[in-house]
Amino acid sequence: MIELDTNDRLILRELAQDATQSASALGRKLNLSQPATWRRIKRLRDIGVIAGQRLDLDKEKLGFGVTVFLGVKLATKGRVSLEDFERAVSAIPEVQTVEHILGLYDYRLRVVAHDISDFERVLRRRIMTLPGVGDVEANVLLSEERRPGPIG
Amino acid sequence: MLDDVDRRLLRHYQHDATLGPADLADLAGLTVATCARRLDKLQAAGVIRANRAVINWRALGYEVEVSLRITLDKTQPRAFDDFLDAARKVPDVVEIQTFLGRVDLRLSVIARDMAHYQHIYRSAILTLPHIADIEALMHVARIKSDEVLPL
Numbered sequence: 001m002i003e004l005d006t007n008d009r010l011i012l013r014e015l016a017q018d019a020t021q022s023a024s025a026l027g028r029k030l031n032l033s034q035p036a037t038w039r040r041i042k043r044l045r046d047i048g049v050i051a052g053q054r055l056d057l058d059k060e061k062l063g064f065g066v067t068v069f070l071g072v073k074l075a076t077k078g079r080v081s082l083e084d085f086e087r088a089v090s091a092i093p094e095v096q097t098v099e100h101i102l103g104l105y106d107y108r109l110r111v112v113a114h115d116i117s118d119f120e121r122v123l124r125r126r127i128m129t130l131p132g133v134g135d136v137e138a139n140v141l142l143s144e145e146r147r148p149g150p151i152g
Numbered sequence: 153m154l155d156d157v158d159r160r161l162l163r164h165y166q167h168d169a170t171l172g173p174a175d176l177a178d179l180a181g182l183t184v185a186t187c188a189r190r191l192d193k194l195q196a197a198g199v200i201r202a203n204r205a206v207i208n209w210r211a212l213g214y215e216v217e218v219s220l221r222i223t224l225d226k227t228q229p230r231a232f233d234d235f236l237d238a239a240r241k242v243p244d245v246v247e248i249q250t251f252l253g254r255v256d257l258r259l260s261v262i263a264r265d266m267a268h269y270q271h272i273y274r275s276a277i278l279t280l281p282h283i284a285d286i287e288a289l290m291h292v293a294r295i296k297s298d299e300v301l302p303l
Contacts, residue, residue: 002211002212002213004212012205012207015204015205016204016205016207017202017204018202018203018204019169019170019203019204019205020203047211048208048211049207049208049211049212050205050206050207050208051206051207051208051211052169052170052205052206053169053170053203053204053205053206054169054203054204054206054299055162055165055166055169055200055202055203056200056201056202056203056204057162057166057199057200057201057301058198058199058200058201059301061153061197061198061199062154062162062199062301062303064301069249069251069258086295089295089296090295090296093302094302095296096296096298096299096300096301097294097296097297097298097299098294098295098296098297099291099292099293099294099295099297100291100292100293100294100295101219101289101290101291101292102289102290102291102292103287103288103289103290104287104289105289107295108219108289110299112301112302137253137254138253139251139252139253139254139255139258140251140252140253141249141250141251142249142250142251142252143249143250144247144248144249144250145240145247145248145249146246146247147240147243147245147246147247147248148243149207149209149243149244149246149262150214150243150244150262151207151212
């Protein structure tokens with residue numbers, strides 16, 4: 001298992017806030033030299049601890065006022081393969097994430113829409129027509145926060 | 153407020169957030185100066201909130217991810233506030249969402265293995281205030297996770 005020291009953790013925390021910081025700016029913050037900071041960032045990327053970068057956009061300002069999490073149960077397991085369902089659901093542009101889960105539901109989908117009537121359109125025309133789809137439970141997202149996680 | 157050029161720019165930037173202004177300008181068919189100016193404007197307007205590194209917890213030895221769906225005891229007027237304040241103090245909680253629907257909240261919890269999860273569940277989750285019901289879902293796989301908006 002990969003062990004991180006305090007500086008690695010601080011760098012991760014910083015980059016999770018703003019990944020566009022340069023190694024020298026970050027080094028100044030953490031009292032490290034630019035080459036040492038750069039080496040550490042490179043290592044975190046090389047060993048896959050930093051998996052990439054994600055743009056954090058304000059959905060509302062872009063006209064997406066509604067986010068709904070759908071719990072989907074497949075009705076006809078076996079008849080429709082999981083791969084068929086996964087391929088079809090992943091191709092829907094309004095579906096942001098697809099997670100295969102174990103428990104009450106088979107899949108959890110994160111769906112964005114402009115408003116509730118737009119969500120109804122997505123649900124009826126895109127989700128309910130997926131191959132093998134059974135029970136669907138909807139929870140409308142009210143608030144969301146991502147926490148730094150156990151790197152504090 | 154946003155025009156088609158902004159949308160085109162964001163579409164490319166969303167798909168690869170590691171791109172710099174020069175690459176983005178190329179893809180969106182803009183000059184580097186125009187591209188940089190538009191990105192600055194989108195940032196100043198708060199449309200682009202941040203560009204964040206994605207941490208792969210699995211690479212750090214966190215093999216288990218569990219979604220805890222929680223219903224609160226709403227006879228307590230401060231149920232949400234108390235619960236959220238306490239949940240924020242648990243370092244293994246990586247996501248907190250509140251809902252309108254069948255459940256009130258969802259916590260995403262990561263752990264090194266099932267024994268570690270069991271420990272977190274008993275010592276840090278079940279001790280959170282005002283829980284009426286709790287339901288656990290185990291993550292098996294992420295099929296799609298880019299979280300791209302259909303612009």
